[in-house]
Amino acid sequence: MTAEVRLVREADLAAWFETVDVAFGGLRESAERAAWWRSVVEPERALAAWDGGGIVGTAGSFSFGLTVPGGAEVPAAGVTLVGVLPTHRRRGVLTQLMRRQLDGVRERGEPLALLTASEPAIYGRFGYGPATWELRMAVDTVRLAAPEPPGADGVRLRLADPVAALPECERVYAALVPGRPGMLARRPGRDRQGVLDPEGERDGAGPLQCVLAEVDGEVRGYARYAVKPGWDDAGPCGTVQLRQLDALDPVVHAALWRYLFGIDLTSSVVARGRPVDDPLPHLVADQRRCGLGLREGLFVRPVEVGAALAARTYRTPVDVVLEVADAFCPWNAGRWRLSGDARGARCERTTDAAELALSVRELGSAYLGGCTLTALAGAGRVRELRPGALAAASLAFGSEVAPWLPHGF
Incomplete structure (x- = not known):
């Protein structure tokens, strides 16, 4: 129709x-x-x-x-x-x-379109590729000792009303945005998404709570969470449901986790949507007790290939000709020469011989550095046309920190 x-x-x-x-x-x-x-x-x-x-x-x-x-x-x-x-x-x-x-x-x-997918199989045909992954954790706080990093005792923690604390939490979030690919600069009104707490959506948990972490009077981290009570024959076994945790340094991050481990009447912390390089699994003695799981987060679609690839930098110098297929946005199809390094990049049309062939979906997956071109080639979705081009480009597209989408939209 x-x-x-x-x-x-x-x-x-x-x-x-x-x-x-x-x-x-x-x-x-x-x-x-x-x-x-x-x-x-x-x-x-x-x-x-x-x-x-x-x-x-x-x-x-x-x-x-x-x-x-x-x-x-x-x-x-x-x-x-x-x-x-x-x-x-x-x-x-x-x-x-x-x-x-x-x-x-x-x-x-x-130059870019983004989405989170309720049904991921739908969007590949429109050029969207999974570009970030998120970590799920169900942390056993009975069998695991809480993190005890040097300096954590110098972090002051205080409970605050989640809505009243929004400005302080947003300052922490905004300071983190430039340092991690995949994060979104929040527009006016979007900060309230993190403190929505309809009673009908709590699934048995209590109201949203917020703890602020201060060092020398400055808020340097926060955690928003709710507690779901639970009891069995052995006693209390409640769950801390972590909504958000942001910190400006490793000590504050560990201090917030130590706080979550110690909440009375609970035996676990459940966290969804954490970055795959979250330090918590490395702060405990047994990662298996963290109940780790993985799923895709943000899907990326280059709308203007040249502008998108020129907008980011590259971890190592790169000079490669890409043969891009894009049936849905045909203005992207054809050959592009990408050249750049950690200082900047250019991506322009060329008639030179192609060295890598891929679709715009694979470019979307690799764009933020969370999915390697080498892995995509292993699945047959990137073809190397010049020996050595794949390894060099894959390394250049990488990111030192894992890309992460901190919230849906």
């Missing part, structure tokens, strides 16, 4: 959100979370697919700044609220929405 895809008018926003709810199973969000979504949505970036006078599909995006290797903040479209009614699936509606959306991203001059 061919639906009519157009921007949402203010008068259509209620119907637009209604369609999102139905597309995601019909569960209503809490009034608190729904109000927050409505406060941050950008109507000028909200698309609807119409059929017979009603909305049958939705796609929105946020205007973000994404940290890339080298520390630059690159404009990016954060794709969100994508859904199609069950009556209109497998009829091309999603493809129409993605087509219109990526054309709009290009028109705005944003």
Whole structure:
């Protein structure tokens, strides 16, 4: 079918959100979370697919700044609220929405599009590749000793109201953004996402709590968490549900974990969405007791290959000709010469012979340095056309710190 895809008018926003709810199973969000979504949505970036006078599909995006290797903040479209009614699936509606959306991203001059995927298998055909991974931990705080780093006793901890402490927590977060690829420069209003705490979403846990870590009167870290009580025949076995933990130095990071280990009436800390290089597993004696798991986080799609590759730096000098396939955004297809180092880069069209061949999806996966071109080549998704080109480019694309998306959108 061919639906009519157009921007949402203010008068259509209620119907637009209604369609999102139905597309995601019909569960209503809490009034608190729904109000927050409505406060941050950008109507000028909200698309609807119409059929017979009603909305049958939705796609929105946020205007973000994404940290890339080298520390630059690159404009990016954060794709969100994508859904199609069950009556209109497998009829091309999603493809129409993605087509219109990526054309709009290009028109705005944003070289990258980003998303987190509820169904990852959908988005590869539109050029999105998984680019960050996140660590899940279920830490046994009974069998593991708490971290005891030198200097931790000099960190003062105090409980604070999560909402009232937002400005102090945001200063910590903002200081960390330039140092890690994948982090997002938060726009006004987005900070409140971290303190949303609808009672109906607590799943038996208590209210959100916040602990601030201070050194010489300066807040240098924080943790937001909730406690879910539990009891068995042996006594209390509650769970600390960690929502966020950010710290400006290793001592503060360890001190916050030591605090979480010591919360009364609990026997574990569950943390989701942590960076894969989180220090915690290296602060304890037995990593197996950390219950580690891994899943993909952020998906990246270069919308303008030349601008995207030139916007980041490279860990080692690189000079390579890439043959890029991109059926959905054909302006990216063809040969590009990428040359750069830790100081900067250029990426321009060329007629020189290709040395590596890959699709835009693989470029997205490798872009932030969390997935190696060598690994993608092992899966047959990158082809080396000149001996030695793969190893050199793979090393250059790497990142000293693991890329990480700290929150969804």
